[in-house]
């Protein structure tokens with residue numbers, strides 16, 4: 544008997560996870576991906592699950608919301624999380640990956656299923672095939688217009704950090720904050736170097752953005768030059784924070800420290816942590832090369848700023864990322880109003896599971912609200928006013944009244960890990 548086919552539109556993070564969840568439940572998947580025929584401006588390859596900016600999937604520590612989300616996903620057989628663990632590069636308490644190897648692993652896992660096909664074309668309109676739309680924050684214009692006409696749509700602006708190589712190690716040292724690990728490469732600056740850099744940064748030329756006036760910049764991905772304009776010390780309390788960082792041999796402390804995170808397993812290219820930017824490429828080279836260790840650095844990729852689109856999910860979606868109405872249609876990933884790599888993966892997983900359930904006559908299920916997964920899923924459908932994309936954070940969980948903040952996080956973790964179990968056990972019942 545021929546298997547029923549589901550279209551998964553978008554071979555990004557959410558689409559790849561949704562496809563895996565469908566394939567492992569016995570459905571055929573046609574993945575429709577427009578790259579390389581048409582690209583997004585942020586993607587650089589035609590790889591599946593390409594990480595467009597940082598190579599970090601954030602913390603794995605259980606007492607962070609991001610760590611808790613990963614712990615929940617691990618219980619749900621999340622393929623992309625597994626692929627990330629298999630291709631990780633050392634990054635202290637964070638899960639960072641070699642992005643090429645990560646994409647290759649994702650594609651390899653999907654191709655293990657004979658009923659998986661990739662169709663390289665732009666998707667512009669719907670038909671009656673069960674479909675999951677996971678076209679991301681940079682959904683192509685034609686599809687954007689289509690979605691806006693049914694849901695209303697919004698956007699904000701997001702930025703990418705540069706990747707560099709050829710660091711001058713005479714002006715750099717390895718080490719984590721407060722002596723924790725040695726996975727970050729630290730680029731220290733003296734006061735006069737910092738002030739000269741700061742002055743250049745706030746006066747540097749930026750790329751003119753159409754529609755920028757009045758548009759929101761997502762706080763968690765704020766360009767370094769925008770943050771710098773808040774005051775001379777703003778970035779010294781942010782990405783250039785020197786606290787807890789001192790030279791491992793001399794014990795010397797510095798006025799400001801830029802941190803680099805390994806980009807690849809070879810450890811010879813680095814992401815500039817917190818250096819998302821909208822400076823012109825020439826200005827990035829000029830200004831960032833004022834950091835002593837980057838004097839002769841090569842910029843493998845410059846930072847860029849992009850429009851980031853999402854739909855009006857509370858109006859458009861029912862629970863489980865399903866579009867209201869008769870047709871089996873789901874919207875997953877950043878387009879659905881979750882924010883972040885792992886959050887996008889989660890929504891792809893929930894949409895994939897529920898599409899499979901719906902096609903086999905079962906009810907839609909969502910994780911309980913006391914889990915980060917459930918709270919994120921609820922946010923996209925139940926947010927009543929001023930809907931904005933949401934990343935994982937403890938603020939979206941029902942509050943636990945507990946005086947000590949550290950203990951409260953432990954309690955959130957304990958409650959979530961306990962409450963998620965019935966959901967996990969019922970995924971296929």
Ligand SMILES: Cc1cc2nc3c(=O)[nH]c(=O)nc-3n(C[C@H](O)[C@H](O)[C@H](O)COP(=O)(O)OP(=O)(O)OC[C@H]3O[C@@H](n4cnc5c(N)ncnc54)[C@H](O)[C@@H]3O)c2cc1C
Nearest residue numbers: 553555556557577596597666678679683876877883884887
């Ligand atoms: C500039 C930028 C930087 C970001 N940086 C980070 C970061 O550092 N950390 C973080 O956690 N999150 C970041 N995000 C947010 C978000 O986590 C990522 O965008 C993530 O990739 C979203 O996953 P997704 O699956 O929803 O979309 P994507 O991974 O973008 O996948 C969507 C796919 O759909 C394809 N597509 C689009 N339109 C069509 C069409 N009409 N037909 C066929 N295919 C189509 C695209 O080519 C793409 O492959 C960033 C977002 C942007 C825009």
